[in-house]
Amino acid sequence: xxxxxxxxxxxxxxxxxxxxxxxxxxxxxxxxxxxxxxxxxxxxxxxxxxxxxxxxxxxxxxxxxxxxxxxxxxxxxxxxxxxxxxxxxxxxxxx
Numbered sequence: 001x002x003x004x005x006x007x008x009x010x011x012x013x014x015x016x017x018x019x020x021x022x023x024x025x026x027x028x029x030x031x032x033x034x035x036x037x038x039x040x041x042x043x044x045x046x047x048x049x050x051x052x053x054x055x056x057x058x059x060x061x062x063x064x065x066x067x068x069x070x071x072x073x074x075x076x077x078x079x080x081x082x083x084x085x086x087x088x089x090x091x092x093x094x095x
Contacts, residue, residue, distance in 0.1 A: 023089070023092055025043055025057065025060075026043070028043075028085075028088040028089065029043035029046070033091060037077050037087075038076040039075070040075065046075060050075070052068075068081045069081055072084050
């Protein structure tokens with residue numbers, strides 16, 4: 001299963017629950033956001049480039065912060081995962 005398929009599947013699960021406190025990764029890190037802040041077109045490609053094995057949202061939380069922050073700093077215009085997530089959330093809520 002590709003990362004994009006995985007993210008679509010996770011998004012589908014989230015849309016069923018419709019939890020307003022948990023926006024899907026696909027919506028947060030959409031193509032527009034990823035293109036604006038990195039050279040990659042999707043969040044799936046971002047994860048794949050870092051060789052991260054992610055199947056659930058919890059898997060992202062299990063990645064050591066230092067390791068994920070280095071990948072974020074290398075592949076995006078953010079210095080940390082937290083700053084990337086905060087900006088994506090603010091941009092999403094601003095729509």
